[in-house]
Amino acid sequence: MARMKFLVDAERCIECNGCVTACKNENEVPWGVNRRRVVTINDGVIGAEKSISVACMHCSDAPCMAVCPVDCFYRTDDGVVLHDKDLCIGCGYCFYACPFGAPQFPQAGAFGLRGKMDKCTFCAGGPEADRSDAEFKKYGRNRLAEGKLPACAEMCSTKALLGGDGDVIADIYRERVVRRGKGSEVWGWGTAYGPGKAGAAAGGKS
Amino acid sequence: MKRAALALAALAALGLAGCGESDQVVVYKQGKYQGKPDGRPWDSAPLAQEQRGGTWNKGDKSSWESALNARNLTQNEYKRIYNQ
Numbered sequence: 001m002a003r004m005k006f007l008v009d010a011e012r013c014i015e016c017n018g019c020v021t022a023c024k025n026e027n028e029v030p031w032g033v034n035r036r037r038v039v040t041i042n043d044g045v046i047g048a049e050k051s052i053s054v055a056c057m058h059c060s061d062a063p064c065m066a067v068c069p070v071d072c073f074y075r076t077d078d079g080v081v082l083h084d085k086d087l088c089i090g091c092g093y094c095f096y097a098c099p100f101g102a103p104q105f106p107q108a109g110a111f112g113l114r115g116k117m118d119k120c121t122f123c124a125g126g127p128e129a130d131r132s133d134a135e136f137k138k139y140g141r142n143r144l145a146e147g148k149l150p151a152c153a154e155m156c157s158t159k160a161l162l163g164g165d166g167d168v169i170a171d172i173y174r175e176r177v178v179r180r181g182k183g184s185e186v187w188g189w190g191t192a193y194g195p196g197k198a199g200a201a202a203g204g205k206s
Numbered sequence: 207m208k209r210a211a212l213a214l215a216a217l218a219a220l221g222l223a224g225c226g227e228s229d230q231v232v233v234y235k236q237g238k239y240q241g242k243p244d245g246r247p248w249d250s251a252p253l254a255q256e257q258r259g260g261t262w263n264k265g266d267k268s269s270w271e272s273a274l275n276a277r278n279l280t281q282n283e284y285k286r287i288y289n290q
Contacts, residue, residue: 002271074239077246077267084241127242130250145247147260147273153281164278172282179284 003060003079004122004144005166006153007173008052011186012160015040015051019152019161023055026123026151027140033104035120036152047187053152053161056081056102056120064094064103078144079166080122085138088116122163123150 015038023029023036036055042048058081065073065081072087073094094117095103106115125142128135135142143150153163162169180186248270253259260273280286 002274071235071238071240074241074244076244082244084239087241124247125244127244130245130247142247142250144274145245145250146253146257147247147262147270147277148258149274149277149281159281159283162281164281165275168275168278169281172279175282175284 002165003167004058004124004164005079005169006053006055006057006122006150007162007166007169008054009160009162009173009176010050010052011180012158013038013051013053014158014160016157018155018157019053022151022155023120026143027121028136029118029140030106030108032108033106033118035102035104035118047184053156054100054102055152056098056122057100058120058122063097063099067093067097069093074127076124078124080124080144082121082124082126082139083117083119084127085116085118086127090114090116092117120150123148 017038020034020036020038024034027035029035036053038051038053040049040051042050058079060079062073062075062081064083065075068083069091070087070089072084073081074083075081090105092103092105092114095101095105102119103117104119105117107113108115121139123141123143125131125135125145126139128138130142130145141151148154150163153161156162162172185191246267248262248267249265251264252261252273255261260270260277262269262273
């Protein structure tokens with residue numbers, strides 16, 4: 001049985017935010033809600049800057065499920081964590097429980113009104129008829145029922161973001177790491193141009 | 207006389223029906239999902255070919271999984287581009 005997961009390769013992510021845009025566009029996510037976002041650490045520090053794309057990680061033992069007072073979460077046969085917006089009371093417990101900050105709350109109303117929770121669905125819709133208008137309006141597109149993978153992963157230009165069956169994407173990532181090496185082997189002058197000094201051409205002229 | 211009794215009985219039944227009230231509150235069961243059941247992706251029919259979805263037999267989980275698996279492998283550019 002497939003167990004759907006995301007895997008982010010920090011060495012490849014170029015902080016283009018293509019995944020964020022793809023998600024927003026594919027699911028018509030409202031203003032103020034970001035199901036996916038790119039987080040950068042050591043911004044501007046050469047060699048130390050890393051970015052990763054973060055959304056719901058569809059945990060195997062999801063803390064949001066554990067703390068929800070109305071039990072509106074469920075896990076599909078493929079390991080995708082989804083929730084029923086008809087039951088959600090917008091309390092925000094899941095937001096505090098989630099280590100990734102995945103649950104989002106629309107705040108379009110007056111007095112800081114907190115709406116029903118919205119989060120990444122792994123492009124698997126929700127508890128409405130598959131590929132129906134009702135499902136699209138509440139949860140976004142159901143790409144899994146179209147035989148497709150999440151839009152963010154399929155759209156990623158550098159394939160830093162992999163999405164799909166955990167075993168398969170782990171194999172892809174493992175093969176990649178073995179081929180390219182790790183740490184400083186991955187980037188820098190030597191990797192790009194071969195051994196030799198920066199600025200010194202093969203013929204002795206710079 | 208009989209008609210009047212019947213009419214009265216029908217009226218009483220109608221009146222009582224008005225008093226009926228269905229539950230408007232969810233009965234919670236601790237730790238169990240309380241929402242609507244969700245469909246499974248392989249129970250949908252595949253998309254038309256020009257929409258570039260996967261191809262599987264409707265309702266067949268294993269064929270859906272193999273279609274998705276094939277799509278999943280296209281994320282490996284060593285295989286997709288260089289065919290190594």
